[in-house]
Amino acid sequence: MIQQTDFFLEGGRRGVLLIHGLTGTPMEMKLLGKGLHRAGFTVHGMQLAGHCGDADDLLATGWRDWYASVEHAADALRDKVDQLFVGGLSMGALLALKLAADRPGQVAGVGVYGATFRYDGWSIPRLARLSFMLPxxxxxxxxxxxxxxxxxxxxxxxxxxxxxxxSAMLGGDSAAAGLPGNPWYSLAEMYALAADVRRRLPQVNAPCLVAHASEDDVASVRNAELVMRGVSAPTELLLLDDSYHMITIDKQRRTLIERSASFFGNIADTGA
Structure with missing residues (x-):
């Protein structure tokens, strides 16, 4: 059974939509959301379709369903703010980039956090590195x-x-910590999304803060470099040397919050 775990923090007329990763939960974005809210932003930490339930709930959806839920959340937030920013973690970063590519006149800036086009980090077993064959x-x-x-x-x-x-993840609390495994078919959907986003990167013209752990255990820095090379927009790179993949909650989350608030704030001030 899917539980509703999204959060909404009302602030000023600058809004940030935050998107969690595959098999994840909005809780992985909440500390970042609270920090952005303290900086004056209205923040919605959305919940992707099919997530925060069991594996069958997730398998009943695909990447187009996940993206449709992003579009719906973006439309709802746009009704409440004058400027829309979007940030995503892991697969959520790909969905954020796709939204920016599809809506160049609506998205003012993008937080690209631990972008994952391929699972090629140092902790990924060799067999799992062949997951690009899953489609x-x-x-x-x-x-x-x-x-x-x-x-x-x-x-x-x-x-x-x-x-x-x-403990929460292995104990079955998917609403708090996500699923303990990545279903093969859901990973296949993620790779289809990654292929689509990779083709669309040149259409991203909103400035991007590309933040990545330099020792990312799940997705190597090559994923961040792909974004830096691919988008048409100005980019700013933030490498975090004391965190792993979950940079929104790990040791350097305060650095990420400060840089994100500054990055989005400078764009908003320039736009104003």
């Missing part, structure tokens, strides 16, 4: 009930936080 397996009807299980350190360098998150 073919899905087309052949192979492996619907299979998943790649999450591996330590679960994207978190902070050991105390890692213990809390992994």
């Amino acid at each position: 073919l397996l899905k087309k052949l009807g192979i492996g619907r009930d299979r998943s790649f299980m999450e591996q330590p350190p679960y994207g978190i360098r902070d050991e105390r936080l890692r213990a809390q998150i992994s």
